[in-house]
Amino acid sequence: MANLSLGSSQSTAVNAAVAGAVNTATVRDVHSSAPVANALVSGRFSSGGSASCTTGSTGRCTLSSASLASTLTVTSFTVSGVAGSGLVYDANQNSASQLSISKP
Numbered sequence: 001m002a003n004l005s006l007g008s009s010q011s012t013a014v015n016a017a018v019a020g021a022v023n024t025a026t027v028r029d030v031h032s033s034a035p036v037a038n039a040l041v042s043g044r045f046s047s048g049g050s051a052s053c054t055t056g057s058t059g060r061c062t063l064s065s066a067s068l069a070s071t072l073t074v075t076s077f078t079v080s081g082v083a084g085s086g087l088v089y090d091a092n093q094n095s096a097s098q099l100s101i102s103k104p
Contacts, residue, residue, distance in 0.1 A: 021045060021065040023077045023099055027055050030093045035059025039084040047075035076100045 042052040053061035082089040
C-alpha cells in the first residue's frame with residue numbers, strides 16, 4: 001500500500017471559452033515521490049458543484065468546474081479524497097488541500 005500526497009498547480013486559470021475554473025491535481029507516493037496512476041481525486045468547488053478525475057501515468061489529472069457566474073471573481077477547490085486500488089490516502093501529507101482560483 002502507498003501513502004499519497006496531493007499537490008495542485010495552475011493556481012489561476014479561468015478559461016474564457018468555458019468560463020469555468022480549472023485545477024490540475026498531482027498525486028505522488030509520499031515515500032518515493034513517484035507519480036501514482038489510476039488514483040481517483042474528488043472534491044468540491046466553493047462556487048458549487050463537485051468534480052473528480054483519475055490520474056494518468058504522470059500522476060496528474062484535471063478538475064473543471066461548471067460555468068461560473070460573470071460576477072464571480074474567485075472560487076476555491078477543496079479536496080475531499082483520493083482513492084484507488086491498494087492505495088492509502090493520508091490527507092495530512094497534502095502539499096495543498098484547498099486552492100483558490102481567480103479570474104485573470
